[in-house]
Structure formats: C-alpha cells, structure tokens
Amino acid sequence: MAGHHVRMKSTTPCRCSECSAEFVPDPRVGERQVTCGAPECQKSRHAQQCRVWHAANRNATASHYEDVVVPFREQQPDYQRRWRWRQQLREIREKTTLFGGALLLGLRGLLQRAERLLAGAADVVQTGVLAGEKLGRAVAVVRSTIAAVEHLEASVAELRELGL
Ligand SMILES: [Zn+2]
Structure with missing residues (x-):
C-alpha cells in the first residue's frame, strides 16, 4: 500500500476504516482520525459520511411530515x-x-x-x-x-x- 502512512513503531496502532492498514493518529486530530490519511481513503470516508448524512436527513424529512404536517392537516380538515x-x-x-x-x-x-x-x-x-x-x-x-x-x-x- 504505497502512499499509506503506516507507522509500525507506535504502541497503539489504529486501523484505517477504508483500507484496514494500521496507522498512528496525527496528534492534532487524535481519536477523531479514522483513516490512514491516504487521499483515496479520505475521499472514500467522506463519500460514506455523505451517504450517512443523506440517509439521516431523509429520515428527518419523513418524520417531520408524519409528526408535524399530517397532525396539522388532521386538526385543520x-x-x-x-x-x-x-x-x-x-x-x-x-x-x-x-x-x-x-x-x-x-x-x-x-x-x-x-x-x-x-x-x-x-x-x-x-x-x-x-x-x-x-x-x-x-x-x-x-x-x-x-x-x-x-x-x-x-x-x-x-x-x-x-x-x-
Ligand atoms: Zn487507508
């Protein structure tokens, strides 16, 4: 995996959520770092986050319709x-x-x-x-x-x- 910053000398290596390579988190990012830092892994992670966000947003929209719009219309025939x-x-x-x-x-x-x-x-x-x-x-x-x-x-x- 050329280009992946795998630092084996760390005592607490993490695994990249995308390519499963081991990596040591950047101290400035800390526990929030979930990828090894390779551009393709960052891109893949970002796409995944977007899918999660859109799915959550769809649910929020759907429940707004059921929780707010439908009862309002029932109260106002x-x-x-x-x-x-x-x-x-x-x-x-x-x-x-x-x-x-x-x-x-x-x-x-x-x-x-x-x-x-x-x-x-x-x-x-x-x-x-x-x-x-x-x-x-x-x-x-x-x-x-x-x-x-x-x-x-x-x-x-x-x-x-x-x-x-
Ligand atoms: Zn990776």
Whole structure:
C-alpha cells in the first residue's frame, strides 16, 4: 500500500476504516482520525459520511411530515380545500393581470386612433365602415370597456393586497 502512512513503531496502532492498514493518529486530530490519511481513503470516508448524512436527513424529512404536517392537516380538515381555493383564485388573478394589461393597452391605442379619425371626419361625408354616427358610438363603447377593465384591475390589486 504505497502512499499509506503506516507507522509500525507506535504502541497503539489504529486501523484505517477504508483500507484496514494500521496507522498512528496525527496528534492534532487524535481519536477523531479514522483513516490512514491516504487521499483515496479520505475521499472514500467522506463519500460514506455523505451517504450517512443523506440517509439521516431523509429520515428527518419523513418524520417531520408524519409528526408535524399530517397532525396539522388532521386538526385543520379544511386546510387543503382552503389552500386549493386560494391557489385557484391566485391563478385567475395572475391571468387577469396579464389579460387586463394587454386589453387596456390595445383599447387605449384604439381610442387614440379613433379620436384622430373623429377629428378628421368633421366636414367629410363618410360612407362604408364605421360611417356616420357609428364611429362615435363605437368610441363610447371602447371608453366604457376601458372603465370596466380598469375596475377589474382595481379588484385584482385588492386581491394582491390581501396576499391572494
Ligand atoms: Zn487507508
């Protein structure tokens, strides 16, 4: 075993947990030293420690679920239903935010262009698409739609304030 620091003259040799070679612990490490100190043994020991840690951590997570999460849910029979209700509301709120924002942008753009059309149409007799009074009435509908979407946005902002 080249590279292993086996010091046979010691009176209390230890055995490496990885390669079983005898070694004398470094006085600075003392009883905590379990490997002979060879890099491959240190690496192997470290991997083993990691496996132990992960196994223990898995158990801790599992018992947290059984000891804390399950009893909590049993005490709160509506917890899941309330959680789901809030989740669905949140999804609708998020969709509404995206949808409302895009809608407002489009409607406000239409309104601006309609105002230019109305201003230009003052002394010309219009025929065809949106002729006569129609454009003016359509603009009024666009305005009330904008107001409705703004109202929707205010409701969404109120939900957000409630943390929903
Ligand atoms: Zn070793």
